[in-house]
Amino acid sequence: xKHVLRxxxxxxxxxxxxxxxxxxxxxxxxLPELDSMAAVALITGLENHxxxxxxxxxxxxxxxxxxxxxxxxxxxxxxxx
Amino acid sequence: xxxxxxxxxxxxxxxxxxxxxxxxxxPVLRGQVLHLHPFAEELNTCRRISAxxxxxxxxxxxxxxxxxxxGCGDSVGDFGDATWTDWLNNAHDAQEELQRRAxxxxxxxxxxxxxxxxxxxxxxxxxxxxxVPCHVLWWQPVVSxxxxxxxxxxxxxxxxxxxxxxxxxxxxxxxxEQLKRxxxxxxxxxxxxxxxxxxxxxxxxxxSRPQTPGQGKLVSMDISASPSSPPPGITRQAQIWQDxxxxxxxxxxxxxxxxxxxxxxxxxDLIDASxxxxx
Numbered sequence: 431x432k433h434v435l436r437x438x439x440x441x442x443x444x445x446x447x448x449x450x451x452x453x454x455x456x457x458x459x460x461l462p463e464l465d466s467m468a469a470v471a472l473i474t475g476l477e478n479h480x481x482x483x484x485x486x487x488x489x490x491x492x493x494x495x496x497x498x499x500x501x502x503x504x505x506x507x508x509x510x511x
Numbered sequence: 512x513x514x515x516x517x518x519x520x521x522x523x524x525x526x527x528x529x530x531x532x533x534x535x536x537x538p539v540l541r542g543q544v545l546h547l548h549p550f551a552e553e554l555n556t557c558r559r560i561s562a563x564x565x566x567x568x569x570x571x572x573x574x575x576x577x578x579x580x581x582g583c584g585d586s587v588g589d590f591g592d593a594t595w596t597d598w599l600n601n602a603h604d605a606q607e608e609l610q611r612r613a614x615x616x617x618x619x620x621x622x623x624x625x626x627x628x629x630x631x632x633x634x635x636x637x638x639x640x641x642x643v644p645c646h647v648l649w650w651q652p653v654v655s656x657x658x659x660x661x662x663x664x665x666x667x668x669x670x671x672x673x674x675x676x677x678x679x680x681x682x683x684x685x686x687x688e689q690l691k692r693x694x695x696x697x698x699x700x701x702x703x704x705x706x707x708x709x710x711x712x713x714x715x716x717x718x719s720r721p722q723t724p725g726q727g728k729l730v731s732m733d734i735s736a737s738p739s740s741p742p743p744g745i746t747r748q749a750q751i752w753q754d755x756x757x758x759x760x761x762x763x764x765x766x767x768x769x770x771x772x773x774x775x776x777x778x779x780d781l782i783d784a785s786x787x788x789x790x
Binding site for chain 1: 668735768
């Protein structure tokens with residue numbers, strides 16, 4: 431989760447605020463910085479950071495709901511079942 | 512005060528390419544550096560900091576060539592007509608021009624290919640046809656061409672990710688579908704051709720041929736606004752290069768993520784760290 435928060439902080443230019451977020455922190459609808467440009471920076475940042483490529487079908491409003499939902503997306507690609 | 516760079520147009524098969532040559536300062540030539548820019552909007556967002564680093568490298572005794580590829584920046588052509596093959600040829604033409612001005616690279620004054628963001632993919636692709644030894648410097652590398660393409664196409668898709676209106680999403684054919692059908696697409700002010708998309712999908716940040724062990728250095732700068740360690744994606748990539756005989760050095764530097772948007776980020780740490788690694 432530390433890695434996800436760091437990428438989130440960089441992508442949304444949150445000046446280290448994101449480093450204090452927890453799994454339940456709401457993102458979409460609660461974080462004004464999360465617009466479509468920031469969402470691209472966030473997803474691209476996660477892909478670069480973890481060396482994975484997300485399937486477009488996995489990217490929707492639910493993915494961006496909370497820190498936890500974002501971590502679950504990454505987890506599914508980093509260590510597939 | 513440092514001399515101004517020499518601005519000129521380099522004639523190539525693609526047409527005239529805009530170049531900036533930063534002549535090495537001081538009595539000792541320490542090496543030569545070919546800058547490989549990122550594509551589309553990131554060329555613009557990275558330009559100021561790349562130029563600043565190019566000047567710092569020249570002041571430290573390096574000959575540096577920056578150039579705009581076909582359809583990019585101030586060079587001839589339209590981005591929508593460009594192919595990766597054009598850009599790769601441009602990069603080799605520019606490397607020859609750099610060598611013409613700075614001389615044959617030597618062990619004491621080696622050639623560095625300096626790729627920024629998607630330009631790092633160009634460093635990897637150039638190596639397959641390089642006939643002179645070289646080292647590689649990456650700034651915030653991108654691991655595949657597919658990622659670059661997706662990043663562009665997602666500028667259009669992202670507004671739909673954040674929307675809950677699923678019916679509307681399914682009614683519009685996606686841009687990647689349009690590319691597959693052989694149609695150009697327009698994203699964020701850039702026209703992307705199906706040919707460029709096809710080529711990008713084949714590119715990986717992998718070494719295209721083995722290196723004689725101990726001969727080639729690979730320096731990768733990971734840039735983050737807060738202190739951190741190199742990311743797992745690049746660490747895995749570096750291992751692949753190491754297995755092919757390269758000497759990787761991964762370094763994290765604290766600097767604003769300047770490629771994402773125009774900013775007044777101070778890149779001093781990034782430039783100092785890059786200089787320390789290529790010296």
